[in-house]
Amino acid sequence: MGENTIINLIELKENHEGEIVLIKAGRAATQRLNEMGLVPGTKVKLVRKGPLRGPVELEVRNSHLVIGYGLASKVYVKIV
Amino acid sequence: MKKEIIIALAGNANVGKSVIFNQLTGLTQIIGNWPGKTVERAEGVLRFKGRTIKIVDLPGIYSLSAYSQEEIVSREFIAFEKPDVVINVVDASNLERNLFFTVQLLELHVPMVMALNQVDYALKKGIDIDVKKLEELLGIPVVETVATKGKGLQELINKVLEVVDSHKEVDVKRYDIKEEKVLKYRNEVSESVMKIYNILLKHNVDLINLFHPLWISLKLIEEDSDIVEKLKKEPNGEKAYEEIQKELEGLKAKTDNPLATLVTADRYDIASFIANQTVSEIHHRITWTDLIDNVALHKIWGYISMFIIVFISFYGIFKFGEYFSGVLEDFFDGFKPLVYNLNIPNMYKDFLWNGLAEGIISAITIVLPYIFPFYVFLSILENTGYLARIAFLMDEVMHKVGLHGKALIPVLMGFGCNVPAVLGTKILETDREIFIASFMSTLVPCSARIVIILGTIGVFMGPQYALAVFALDVLVVYIAAYFANKIAPGKPYDLIMELPGYRMPALKPTLKQIWFRIKDFLYVALPIIVVGSLVLEILKYSGIFKYVTYIMDPIVVKWLGLPSIVGIVLIFGILRKELTLIMLLTLSGTSHITQILTPRQMIVFGVVTMLYIPCIATIAALKRTIGWRKTWWVVFANIFIAILIGGILNRILTFV
Incomplete structure (x- = not known):
């Protein structure tokens, strides 16, 4: 995968970084993700994934967030 | 000089807000619920320099939108009860995220003091914050605190009093977003804010006296359902709303994102601008938290x-x-x-x-x-x-x-x-x-029910x-x-959670x-438990149980295949589950359960006792936690499940 490939957070590998381009969730979920600091343009680093369909842990804005699998698959990032 | 002061503590979860609250209010706390809500409300009183300060601990939240009860409770408290000062408690080790909430409080233009908490922990993480600069940018007093050790709290209250004494009313009729020093949104948003503000003024909308016009306008851009409702209820509200909708069409045409995302992104830009200006050095060293999490969150x-x-x-x-x-x-x-x-x-x-x-x-x-x-x-x-x-x-x-x-x-x-x-x-x-x-x-x-099952099925059947x-x-x-x-x-909804760093909890x-939690529970539970027990005793003496067994027999005897006496026993089990077994033995005049129940009956009896109803203390706890209506639902669901499964077992086991 080269530059500018757009993938969702589940597809992002551990310890890789991405920049948020789009959130394709419902209105309330999108707003909650926004409020936790995930807005278009935000840089995130995937710290780890839970086993199977477990949640993902992100490093964003110098703090750590955990996001459930379903929601994480609706957040799209550009690899940086 | 105001003698009685109300202050609110507001901030994110896990920032030490409750610790500050506890340190300030000591033993005067009252913990209850917000009216009509299941969100916990904690308030207490601090007497300081001849003044009575009522302190309300608002729920820990990340935003002031209307997506959770906690958020609604917080913003309505600020709007309707008009606290004299809001203390914004902020985690110094996580400034940017916390400032996102601060920005929203600034938008409300309420009198504020910031408690920059856990500065010791921030320093350990290599984070140094320029407090002077922060005060300058935010335009409010900032006090460094270490709440767990009580550090900085005296100064915090002194600052609160200064703010109270120097407070001037904000003139909501004369607002210009250009005068904001740090609240800088993208041009389109700022322009929309002023246009909406003018529409609100033109229609004499009263809402701006409740919440500051800047905040209201931003909420209307975000299409906050609660604020829209409140607007529409006003005399000229529908009309104003229509005009605002028309105004927003232009803004919507310019972006693919929901308007709420634009506003949120701008708030985060403001927050990161302030953080960048004030946080001097972050040496990214590996923290204890990272090391522990490599094990604590490991797949195996x-x-x-x-x-x-x-x-x-x-x-x-x-x-x-x-x-x-x-x-x-x-x-x-x-x-x-x-x-x-x-x-x-x-x-x-x-x-x-x-x-x-x-x-x-x-x-x-x-x-x-x-x-x-x-x-x-x-x-x-x-x-x-x-x-x-x-x-x-x-x-x-x-x-x-x-x-x-x-x-x-x-x-x-x-x-x-x-x-x-x-x-x-x-x-x-x-x-x-x-x-x-x-x-x-x-x-x-x-444990009581486990004992019953072990004491009957475990002992006599294996x-x-x-x-x-x-x-x-x-x-x-x-x-x-x-x-x-x-x-x-x-x-x-899917999990969205901040993963806090590991901390040592403060014991006191x-x-x-x-x-206070236990006290609160006892207040609610004791009357329910005492009344419940008394009613059962009275029923016992009223001779009503003859009829009760008459009513219960079709279920107990026919459907569950148990002796008739179990019906009464189960009723008393509501008080305490241990009583079912003890009463069954005493009422039958024997000390050997095998003389009363066959193995099949023993299993049915055990399962039914395990499931059939929460004991009265649990009912009281349910009442305190989810309210009466849902409590009754749980009670009936338990009875239904017990009867259903007990009956099915009774039939299956006959064949075994």
Whole structure:
């Protein structure tokens, strides 16, 4: 995968970084993700994934967030 | 000089807000609920320099939108009760995210002081904050605090008083966004704010006296449903709303994102601008938290360490509970002859002892031995940050029943005692989750029910049968939760959670908090327990039980295949589950359960006792946690499940 490939957070590998381009969730979920600091343009680093369909842990804005699998698959990032 | 002052503590979760609250209010706290809500409300009083300061601890939130009860409660408090000062408690080690909330408070233009908390921890992380610069940018006093050690709190209150004494009313009729020093949004948003503001002014909309025009305008851009409703209710509201809608069309055409996302992104830009200007050095060194998490959140080691931590803790709680429950019971039983030697008719003795004393005793013998250690454990889990790790590890399993990983802990507590389990569901975020988790907890066999099953099925039929019954119960709990998730109003939402760094919990504030929680529970529970016990005693003497068995026989005898007497026994089990077995033996005049029940009946009796109704103390805990309406639902669901499964078992086992 080269530059500018757009993938969702589940597809992002551990310890890789991405920049948020789009959130394709419902209105309330999108707003909650926004409020936790995930807005278009935000840089995130995937710290780890839970086993199977477990949640993902992100490093964003110098703090750590955990996001459930379903929601994480609706957040799209550009690899940086 | 104002003598009586109201201040509100506002800030994100896990920033030490409650610790500051505890340090300031000492023993004057009152913990209850917000009117009409299930969100906990804590308030207390501080007397300082001849002034009475009422302090209200608002829920820990990340935003002031209308997506949760906590957020609505907080913003309505600020709007309607107009606190003299809002203390914004901020985690110094996580400034940017916290400032996002600060920005929203600034938009409200309320008198503010910032408590920059946990500065010691921030320094350890290599974060140094320029307080002067921060004050300058925000335009409010900033005080560095270490709440757990009480540092900076005196100065904090001094600043609060300064703000109160120098406060000038904001003129909402004369506002210009260009005069904002730090609240800088993208041009389109700023322009829209002014246009909306002018529409609101033109139509004499009263809402701007409640919330500041800047905040209202931004909320209308975000299409905040609650604010839109409030606007439409005003005399010219519908008209103003229409004009605003037209105004926003232009803005919408320029972007692919929802307008709320634009506003949120701008707020975060402001927050990161301030953070960049004031946080001088972050040497990215590997913290303890990172190292611990490599194990604690590991795909294999994470689960093993969680199992060990949870197992040892619960073992300790249950052992402690069992032992002290026994000690306290023996102690109170010592008073029994005192009542029974009184020179009054037996009926009154029963009223006094069974009706009055037993109820209070059962509350105390449950509350103190189980609730206390469980609350200690729960707050250690919460304050160290480990609970968030459990949420991470267990998310997938609990997600299937509409819960988050955290719910595992209160549900597991159910094995000791359902009362703290139900009360403990308060650590969950939404009413929906609290309801499902409480319901699950009531179906988990507590120590009293475990004893009944071990003492009947385990002793007379063999431990493997007792184990099979417990396995069946786990299945029932999961299936019941699955259905509760399907029928509960609202939708489960995916986990979005901040993973806090590990901290050492502060002992004193924690213990204080636990004491107030227990006190609050006793206030609610004792009357319910005492009234319930008295009613049962009165029913016993009224001779009504003859008819009760008449009504219950079709279910107890025909459907469940149990002796008729079990019906009465089950009714008394509502008081305390242990009573079912004891009463069954006494009423039958034997000490051998095998003389009353066949093996098949024993299993049915055990399963029914395990599931059929929460005991009265649990009902009180349910009332405190989810309100009467949902409590009755849980009670009837339990009875239904018990009868259903008991009856099916009765039929299946006849063939075996």
